[in-house]
Amino acid sequence: MRIGVFVCHCGSNIAATVDPAAVAMAADSMPEVAYATDLMYACAEPGQKAIVEAIGEYRLTGVVVASCSPRMHEPTFRKTVERAGLNPYLFEMANIREHVSWIGKDKEANTRKATDLVRMAVEKLRRDAPLHSRRFPVTKRVLVIGGGIAGIQAALDCAEGGLDVVLVEKEATIGGKMAKLDKTFPTVDCSSCILGPKMVDVAQHPRITLHALSEVEELSGFVGNFKAKIRKKAPYVDWNLCTGCGACLAKCPSKKATDRFNEETGLTTAITIPFPQAIPKKAHINPEFCRHFMTGKCGVCAKICPAKAIRFEQEDEIVVEEVGAVIAATGYDLADWSGYDYLGGGRFPDVITGLQYERLLSASGPTGGHVVRPSDGREPKTVVFIQCVASRDPSKGRPSCSGFCCMYTAKQAVLTRDHCPDSKVHVFYMDVRAPGKMYDEFIRRAVDEYGVDYIRGRVSQIFRKGERYVVRGADTLAGAQVEVEADLVVLAVGAQAAHGAEKLAERLHISYDDQGFFMEGHPKLRPMETNTAGVFLAGACQGPKDIPSSVAQGSGAAAKALCLFAKGVLENDPQIANVRPGRCVACGKCVKTCPFGALNIVEARGRRTAEVVETVCKGCGICTATCPQGAIQLQHSTDNQILAEVNALCRF
Amino acid sequence: MPILERRIIGFLCNWCSYGGADAAGVSRFTQPTDLRVVRLPCTGRMNPIFVVKALLAGADGVLVSGCHPKDCHYSEGNYYARRRLEVIKRFLPVLGIEPLRFEYTWVSAAEAKRWQEVVTAFTEQIHALPPVPRLPDDTGIERLLRELENSPLPICGCHAGHE
Numbered sequence: 001m002r003i004g005v006f007v008c009h010c011g012s013n014i015a016a017t018v019d020p021a022a023v024a025m026a027a028d029s030m031p032e033v034a035y036a037t038d039l040m041y042a043c044a045e046p047g048q049k050a051i052v053e054a055i056g057e058y059r060l061t062g063v064v065v066a067s068c069s070p071r072m073h074e075p076t077f078r079k080t081v082e083r084a085g086l087n088p089y090l091f092e093m094a095n096i097r098e099h100v101s102w103i104g105k106d107k108e109a110n111t112r113k114a115t116d117l118v119r120m121a122v123e124k125l126r127r128d129a130p131l132h133s134r135r136f137p138v139t140k141r142v143l144v145i146g147g148g149i150a151g152i153q154a155a156l157d158c159a160e161g162g163l164d165v166v167l168v169e170k171e172a173t174i175g176g177k178m179a180k181l182d183k184t185f186p187t188v189d190c191s192s193c194i195l196g197p198k199m200v201d202v203a204q205h206p207r208i209t210l211h212a213l214s215e216v217e218e219l220s221g222f223v224g225n226f227k228a229k230i231r232k233k234a235p236y237v238d239w240n241l242c243t244g245c246g247a248c249l250a251k252c253p254s255k256k257a258t259d260r261f262n263e264e265t266g267l268t269t270a271i272t273i274p275f276p277q278a279i280p281k282k283a284h285i286n287p288e289f290c291r292h293f294m295t296g297k298c299g300v301c302a303k304i305c306p307a308k309a310i311r312f313e314q315e316d317e318i319v320v321e322e323v324g325a326v327i328a329a330t331g332y333d334l335a336d337w338s339g340y341d342y343l344g345g346g347r348f349p350d351v352i353t354g355l356q357y358e359r360l361l362s363a364s365g366p367t368g369g370h371v372v373r374p375s376d377g378r379e380p381k382t383v384v385f386i387q388c389v390a391s392r393d394p395s396k397g398r399p400s401c402s403g404f405c406c407m408y409t410a411k412q413a414v415l416t417r418d419h420c421p422d423s424k425v426h427v428f429y430m431d432v433r434a435p436g437k438m439y440d441e442f443i444r445r446a447v448d449e450y451g452v453d454y455i456r457g458r459v460s461q462i463f464r465k466g467e468r469y470v471v472r473g474a475d476t477l478a479g480a481q482v483e484v485e486a487d488l489v490v491l492a493v494g495a496q497a498a499h500g501a502e503k504l505a506e507r508l509h510i511s512y513d514d515q516g517f518f519m520e521g522h523p524k525l526r527p528m529e530t531n532t533a534g535v536f537l538a539g540a541c542q543g544p545k546d547i548p549s550s551v552a553q554g555s556g557a558a559a560k561a562l563c564l565f566a567k568g569v570l571e572n573d574p575q576i577a578n579v580r581p582g583r584c585v586a587c588g589k590c591v592k593t594c595p596f597g598a599l600n601i602v603e604a605r606g607r608r609t610a611e612v613v614e615t616v617c618k619g620c621g622i623c624t625a626t627c628p629q630g631a632i633q634l635q636h637s638t639d640n641q642i643l644a645e646v647n648a649l650c651r652f
Numbered sequence: 653m654p655i656l657e658r659r660i661i662g663f664l665c666n667w668c669s670y671g672g673a674d675a676a677g678v679s680r681f682t683q684p685t686d687l688r689v690v691r692l693p694c695t696g697r698m699n700p701i702f703v704v705k706a707l708l709a710g711a712d713g714v715l716v717s718g719c720h721p722k723d724c725h726y727s728e729g730n731y732y733a734r735r736r737l738e739v740i741k742r743f744l745p746v747l748g749i750e751p752l753r754f755e756y757t758w759v760s761a762a763e764a765k766r767w768q769e770v771v772t773a774f775t776e777q778i779h780a781l782p783p784v785p786r787l788p789d790d791t792g793i794e795r796l797l798r799e800l801e802n803s804p805l806p807i808c809g810c811h812a813g814h815e
């Protein structure tokens with residue numbers, strides 16, 4: 001092999017704490033290295049051109065680039081060497097930026113380490129074989145998980161782009177949190193007026209199949225060819241017949257069911273439709289409260305239903321959908337604040353969350369849009385808002401900012417003044433974060449036009465005083481303790497990933513952070529991708545986001561899916577397992593350990609041997625470490641290559 | 653010239669710990685310079701014999717890090733790793749190798765800070781041990797290693813299957 005080594009300066013990112021010329025000089029005397037040099041920016045156009053030219057000029061047959069993380073630029077440089085006529089897998093990277101230059105300032109030690117990493121890459125490259133991708137057809141359908149505004153946008157854009165879409169929503173209706181909001185900042189336009197038409201579009205689009213009250217139980221396969229197992233929970237109503245007339249709701253005698261849509265600010269019936277604009281507008285029974293399920297008697301709904309749609313005996317249904325890409329859009333839920341004892345932790349009926357307050361403000365909510373205290377139904381005279389509850393609080397393990405609560409608190413403060421013009425409104429805040437378009441102006445209006453009193457400081461205690469509450473906190477600008485008597489307290493409880501997000505992430509083989517939010521492929525450059533090919537992200541499931549950003553990411557994820565399918569055929573990653581039939585004794589241990597079912601025992605030329613299904617193998621290498629014979633090798637990560645890297649270190 | 657660094661080899665899975673180490677770099681979290689990383693697709697790829705071979709070949713320490721259990725990119729690779737690596741850790745004294753020279757742990761791609769802590773702690777742990785003598789080329793062990801490199805791996809199959 002004739003190896004070329006290119007050591008990148010990355011401007012001063014590497015060169016400030018590593019000596020690239022010295023690394024290149026050391027590389028020059030490594031085995032089979034025919035050419036070594038340093039470059040200013042290897043990934044930029046002149047850098048790539050220099051690599052391509054050097055391959056021609058020095059007849060190089062393999063390339064090592066020492067620069068940033070391969071997670072960043074391996075695909076870039078593979079394409080570069082391919083352009084010069086090399087097999088893209090005769091290429092290795094040494095990560096001398098993230099793993100060297102950025103983590104220490106000792107130039108001598110860093111240069112030594114960089115040289116070692118280059119030596120490892122050279123030794124690995126010497127044992128690389130050219131690999132070739134297989135092409136395979138794709139299923140041009142997309143699975144969107146979660147029907148909030150992000151999922152709705154993604155589904156509509158994909159469908160408009162000509163893809164068939166399967167939309168899976170866990171609740172009985174799509175719409176997500178946005179459907180629960182009264183108005184939206186900073187324009188204070190009505191939430192359901194802008195969301196409603198989009199929900200109807202979903203229902204009517206011929207390319208969109210909606211599974212409500214459903215969850216994805218399993219995802220198998222690989223990019224282009226996934227199989228999703230979906231559990232459709234029994235609504236105990238035949239949705240093909242139900243017209244959503246609501247006759248059953250009016251007659252159901254069990255009227256004390258928890259109302260999840262209204263954030264438990266009111267009660268509903270055991271058979272219910274979440275809200276009048278629900279999509280699908282179909283009734284479902286909550287068996288926890290249904291008299292038929294509890295006592296075996298009742299069945300009033302079955303008698304009254306003009307469509308004869310009630311089915312008490314209905315069972316969950318499993319459907320399998322074949323799709324080529326997945327967009328996760330499962331949004332967020334409010335953090336659990338029951339541990340916030342000093343705020344009552346949920347003990348005080350008139351200390352509620354921001355989302356509950358949206359339901360009180362909403363004309364379709366349980367109070368018909370009258371702002372009243374949950375405890376006695378009286379209009380509040382003083383409303384106190386407390387920001388950053390379960391946000392920016394490292395002591396409770398919730399260090400991040402939830403992003404949208406400053407804005408919605410201002411919105412709710414303004415709406416409170418609209419609904420109850422005589423009321424006084426106070427907001428306890430740490431900082432006001434309003435970086436969006438027209439956002440800061442909106443906060444100013446709340447203060448200047450609506451007379452909202454902003455108090456900078458944390459609340460230390462809420463306690464009862466007769467029928468009212470005393471909110472005690474600090475006013476850090478005045479340097480004094482303050483106490484405000486309030487009739488109603490609204491907490492801006494921070495966001496965490498939707499309940500069950502971690503479990504879903506495991507099913508989709510994607511990562512999540514400590515708040516359960518799904519991890520994007522790159523914090524800056526790959527915001528909708530994940531590290532699993534063909535699985536994309538949209539909306540607040542990736543981190544707290546307001547509606548404009550969720551919509552943008554929904555469209556972005558749809559664009560990613562459309563790009564993926566624009567080709568019609570995909571190529572697999574050829575870094576997969578390979579069986580040496582001569583060594584295989586057909587013991588079947590690899591078949592048992594492979595998590596993807598990519599291995600079979602087959603008869604070949606009168607001998608039993610393991611065989612890899614190339615499009616299914618994901619290249620994890622579990623089989624390679626399992627095989628007692630060393631008969632399966634993960635290509636591009638063979639035992640010999642890994643040990644060669646180890647030896648490259650230990651010999652020097 | 654006195655050698656200040658020890659030879660510490662890290663085997664990192666591509667999806668979590670390698671990403672975590674990258675994130676630590678991006679965050680400029682200062683770390684000792686001893687560790688050199690071998691990138692693996694998954695800790696499930698980690699044949700425990702790599703640990704033994706590295707330590708016999710002259711490494712002062714070996715650190716393996718992957719995704720947290722349940723969060724494996726390949727669903728279950730780190731469960732296999734956990735079993736295999738625990739066994740090899742307990743077996744090291746039998747081979748006459750100080751077990752403190754080997755650790756395995758889990759660091760996610762988001763845990764940049766934790767990666768810094770893990771590297772720093774492990775490097776300190778290795779510096780507390782005497783350095784492994786650096787052998788001249790082509791000693792008995794070198795030859796043995798070369799032979800091993802070309803032989804089937806002497807691992808029994810009893811680690812197939814997991815919890």
Ligand SMILES: Cc1cc2nc3c(=O)[nH]c(=O)nc-3n(C[C@H](O)[C@H](O)[C@H](O)COP(=O)(O)OP(=O)(O)OC[C@H]3O[C@@H](n4cnc5c(N)ncnc54)[C@H](O)[C@@H]3O)c2cc1C
Nearest residue numbers: 146148149150170176177184185331332354539540546547
């Ligand atoms: C009190 C309050 C007021 C707000 N006001 C505003 C405002 O005025 N303006 C603004 O821009 N933003 C506002 N926001 C933020 C806004 O709610 C979010 O930006 C938006 O809802 C994010 O949309 P999403 O689709 O990503 O997530 P969500 O709205 O949370 O939707 C996620 C959907 O996925 C479903 N789902 C979850 N898990 C699963 C699963 N496993 N399988 C299937 N489906 C699943 C959920 O049921 C839900 O339907 C406010 C937030 C709060 C808390």
Ligand code: SF4
Nearest residue numbers: 391401402403405406
């Ligand atoms: S958005 Fe505002 S209220 Fe919400 S956590 Fe961040 S700073 Fe606190």
